[in-house]
Amino acid sequence: MTETRIDLYASIHKALRSFMADTLSAVGRIDVDDAGERSAVLAQLRSLLQLLEHHASIEDEFIHPAMQARRPGSADGAAAEHRRQPAALDELRRLAEGVERAAGQRAAAAQALYRQLSLLIAENLAHMHEEETVNNAVLWAEYADDELAAIHDRIVASIGEQEMAQVIRWMVPSLTPHERAGLFGTLQAKAPAEVFQRLLEAARPHLAPRDWNRLSFGIAAAPLAA
């Protein structure tokens, strides 16, 4: 039997995978001549890039030092990949500006953005896999679950409510019903009641009615959807 360990990466990486895939699809089908759609898709892209940036900084601040403390050098590879990320994100921001500016050439600019975004996502998928396998092996060997839970609590406490709502928006529809119930059970226990309610409402439009009902029933925190 494999015992289940606390996984610092699993849920947030599911959220990022969904956010990346959705954004890539949105860029791929963009109608560049529709100003409203253009600005909405590019805004989604920019918020994705910002979240990727912040996500890497959280790992740098909370996870890598823990790895290095008990197994020196074990976070070097992931940290080096994080140091390369800002240049890749800047390149995408530059390409996004090109889509806004290049009247007459917007379709070509959007195609260039789509291709470059797909490369960034490919690198990120491989990077996250490495973290979930190699980094987790280090964390699980060197830390007990109560210590990992303490790291997780410090990470969650460092995230502002607005960013948390954005994370929840992508995380909640990406989790299994069991994981979703666990997430909201933890939030209910640790967050102020009004913050918990706001996060629950942020998730609601992104869940199928059946999933919403299962979640509501599971945590008994909201009335069942009609």
Ligand SMILES: [Fe+2]
């Ligand atoms: Fe990372």
